[in-house]
Amino acid sequence: MNIYELDTPAVVIDLDVLEKNIEDMAALCRELGITLRGHTKSHKSPEIAKMQVAAGSKGIVCQKLGEAENMARAGLDDILITYNIVGRQKVRRLTELARYRRITVTVDSFAIASGISEQAKLDRVTIGILVEIDTGGKRTGVQSPAAAEELGKQVQTLPGLELRGLMTYPSRVSSKPIIEDVVGRFKKASLSLDIISGGGTGEEWESKELGFTEHRSGSYVYEGLSRIQGSSGNEGLSAERCPLRVITTVVSVPTADRLIIDGGMKTFRLFPSMPYGLILEDPRIKFSGMSVEHGHVDTSESNRKYIVGDKLTVIPTYQEGVTNLHDEIVWARNDQVYRVLRNHGRGKVK
The missing domain is CATH 3.20.20.10 (Alanine racemase)
Structure with a gap:
């Protein structure tokens, strides 16, 4: 798949x-x-x-x-x-x-x-x-x-x-x-x-x-070999350096310069710090905010037209925090699913 x-x-x-x-x-x-x-x-x-x-x-x-x-x-x-x-x-x-x-x-x-x-x-x-x-x-x-x-x-x-x-x-x-x-x-x-x-x-x-x-x-x-200080920008986040990414779906395009994806704070991190993450498909679009279940994306600097159902891949600013929010982790190679793992370590904070 x-x-x-x-x-x-x-x-x-x-x-x-x-x-x-x-x-x-x-x-x-x-x-x-x-x-x-x-x-x-x-x-x-x-x-x-x-x-x-x-x-x-x-x-x-x-x-x-x-x-x-x-x-x-x-x-x-x-x-x-x-x-x-x-x-x-x-x-x-x-x-x-x-x-x-x-x-x-x-x-x-x-x-x-x-x-x-x-x-x-x-x-x-x-x-x-x-x-x-x-x-x-x-x-x-x-x-x-x-x-x-x-x-x-x-x-x-x-x-x-x-x-x-x-x-x-x-x-x-x-x-x-x-x-x-x-x-x-x-x-x-x-x-x-x-x-x-x-x-x-x-x-x-x-x-x-x-x-x-x-x-x-x-x-x-x-x-990679050094910490990424993503809170001050997306510098350092890249597909070559960061293996973890979150695939999301566009669920709404309410205006010409804004879209909504199906991942918010409960997907990425509760009360995350800006800029939330790097969107790989189009670095010109950026998160403008997050609510609990919605990711708000500013598309004003992009000439691409997005529609409901489009997929966007996000490298989160704080990847470690994302791991603890999800039941499943998918391993992939060359965009093909290699293995689906239950995240048994999730919530092991005691």
């Missing part, structure tokens, strides 16, 4: 572009001499994660426990979860996962670590631990090298836990003094540094410069 015969809106991934992005990142990390650990939160797909691993990714990264469970059920192993696991329900799920997969999680407090330890001891499993240090991301993470050292020492005393090293986000060369300090402290205290994990697509060389053992990249599957 041709992709333009699909019912719309349809999320379609161009396999040729996807494969190129995955291979390019693997090759870049090999050239830099830094181990790649592919992040999966962008695509949420075990099938794509397996492609990342086949290309050279050492295990995978998940942001949420639900994502990790989905990946583990599909056979993936060596999973790093870069999120604080809080509460008995989640900790029980974590230890169940650790019964049959190698699991590592990040922590930034004794409260998090001790909660995991208590359940791991009861269930007789071992959970790997990375101490997260905040080096400028201003998100989670201990706030100083001294605090990281103290937490590392505490983790070593807790049953069911295995200290494996350090983690930070994003990788920034400007944080080198902090990294050197915390690494020095860990070495002096004989704390494990098997893993020093940095992250951020486009910052692989910075992880190498900082002496990290691995780098977490994920957005590259949809965006």
Whole structure:
């Protein structure tokens, strides 16, 4: 079937572009001499994660426990979860996962670590631990090298836990003094540094410069070797770089300079930022707005006449957000449907 015969809106991934992005990142990390650990939160797909691993990714990264469970059920192993696991329900799920997969999680407090330890001891499993240090991301993470050292020492005393090293986000060369300090402290205290994990697509060389053992990249599957800053324009969005696109249908042409497609906020992203995306068939037409189920397109600069039923292909500004809105993802090659996948990772935010 041709992709333009699909019912719309349809999320379609161009396999040729996807494969190129995955291979390019693997090759870049090999050239830099830094181990790649592919992040999966962008695509949420075990099938794509397996492609990342086949290309050279050492295990995978998940942001949420639900994502990790989905990946583990599909056979993936060596999973790093870069999120604080809080509460008995989640900790029980974590230890169940650790019964049959190698699991590592990040922590930034004794409260998090001790909660995991208590359940791991009861269930007789071992959970790997990375101490997260905040080096400028201003998100989670201990706030100083001294605090990281103290937490590392505490983790070593807790049953069911295995200290494996350090983690930070994003990788920034400007944080080198902090990294050197915390690494020095860990070495002096004989704390494990098997893993020093940095992250951020486009910052692989910075992880190498900082002496990290691995780098977490994920957005590259949809965006190539660097992030696309689409909120300020469509610069960077292209069919050669971005494998994910949404095929839509023109459902109304109310005026000579405006048309409506069958994809709005629920298709592309709730409360998206302008300019929403690049329309491949005619770059002269642009989104003028979005309502919940309607995409508003300005055609005033185009000399093409559109009619109801025409198909328009959109590369969304925020492709990662689109993935989490759809039940099905279509893989295609040369505009022919190759495979239709259920999006089992959708909504795995717990």
